[in-house]
Amino acid sequence: MRGGDLISVRKKLMLILAGIVIVLGLFIGYCSYEYALNMVTENKKSEMADTINRIDININFWGLEVTRLAQRIVDGNIAGEAFEEQEAGQISHLNEWVSDYAHIIEAVSDIIILDTERNIRYHYLEGLDMLQDGRRLQECFEAAQSGLRGERWLGRGNSLYQGGEAVTLVKAIPMKEKDRMRGIVVIEINPEIFRSLLLSNQSLPISQYTFIVDKKGQILCTNRTVQPKWLEKIETTFQNGERSFILEWDQETYDVFGQYNGLTGWKTYSVVAVQDIFPQAAQLRGTIAMIVMLAVFAGLVAVTVLSCSITAPIRELSNAMKQVEQENFDIEIQSRRKDEIGHLITSFHYMVGKIRQLICEVYQKKIEQKNAEIRALQAQINPHFLYNTLDSINWMLIERDEQDISDVVISLGEILRYAVGGQNHLVPLGSEARYIESYLFIQKNRLEDRLNYQWELAEDTLDVLVPRLIMQPIVENAVIHGIEPLKKGGVILMKAWIEKEMLLIRVTDNGRGMNQEELEALREKISGTDEIENIGMRNIQRRMELTYGQEQAMEIESVQGEGATITLRMKVCRAV
Known part of the structure; x- marks a missing residue:
């Protein structure tokens, strides 16, 4: 007997249903957790992408305002007036115009107009004429010379005449010939304005890195300290054309989103550790596991009740069949069920009744068979009597020389013997x-x-x-x-x-x-x-x-x- 045959139907049914419930519970729990995790992760990623997009829009806003200011200074004869000898009243008028416009653009910290001899022709901040960084000034002239017809953003560096740092925009002031430079306009922007953009547009994860990088790969502003090698790896991947990618660093995985600004050439990055995107994942996993355990326990209870309701009448039917095996054909199972098991019990009653009826019929046929055998034995005497009688008639006809009739009697005897004598x-x-x-x-x-x-x-x-x-x-x-x-x-x-x-x-x-x-x-x-x-x-x-x-x-x-x-x-x- 095989080992599986020793297990009862009830146990087999419970094992199968319990296995189905457990597997189904684990599958639903896993799918629920993965769905929730993916949904939250995608939402967080969407928020990160939206964050850098809003920052980029604000950079465009401030960049366009500052660019328009530089364009107005160059195209509106303001720069020309600064290069001519002006009376005090006229200089005051120029100061008033620039001051009014600079106040509108709160990001502007200083405006300077210089000629090619690097002499100051106009300075928004009066009294600050001491040059602080000569290399920065040289960088401004080189940038203006390389783009006579456009603006150049130099990124973050030392302020020319005031202490601290500034983000600088340089625009060349061309001569009438348009191919020579008469001077430059330098507009310095307070870098804190960009830091405020980062702080006002942060996503929810506390560990998120958000920073702006200029054309040279230098960080203009950031909400957290960024390691140079880390930044170099991010920049390299971004320049390869990937705007959203996974970064592996120090055995930790990060999601990186980047946005390029076409006006300034700057790049905005938002970086967050994958595990920090959804910090409540462990709590969610535990909650789902608890719910799955409770559901599986409830399912097992239901399986037990269901298996008992199915196997109990089957076990009763099995016991009744054992009674039938012992030739007890008066057994009857009391059941009011209308389902398949009820039909099975009804069929069992019908089968037992048929068996009882067939037994009676077989018994009756056996009696009839015995009677038929007795009658057959008796009937065998009659053909033998007929054969003897025909034989006697045949000899009587031969004695009387009735040969034709004798042949007929012989043929009749052969017919009779063939018809009833063979089995x-x-x-x-x-x-x-x-x-x-x-x-x-x-x-x-x-x-x-x-x-x-x-x-x-x-x-x-x-x-x-x-x-x-x-x-x-x-x-x-x-x-x-x-x-x-x-x-x-x-x-x-x-x-x-x-x-x-x-x-x-x-x-x-x-x-x-x-x-x-x-x-x-x-x-x-x-x-x-x-x-x-x-x-x-x-x-x-x-x-x-x-x-x-x-x-x-x-x-x-x-x-x-x-x-x-x-x-x-x-x-x-x-x-x-």
């Missing part, structure tokens, strides 16, 4: 032919010259087995209905041959025959169930179907005035 259903065709020969001998003694018959049996057909008495009704019909009604009589031809592993027996007479209506009526009667007419022919058809399984085992053809032909087809079967 085999199938007999060789040769034996069947001898029986028919005895029958025709009797009929010829009655009809004399009006009846003639011929045999054409192939040699290889004589040992083929055929149903007993299969030809007698056909030959009898040929004599009675075909030959006897004619005064001139007729001939009956009996042929047998083998064709394609099939035995064909054909009986043909040249007697009265049948018209088409009579032929169709005969065919219908043979295939019908009428027990009064054509019993012999219908018996042949039925026996052929039962023995060989052929629906068209017998074929009947007839023409009125020319006779009839009946052909039997059966499989070749020989005695072993």
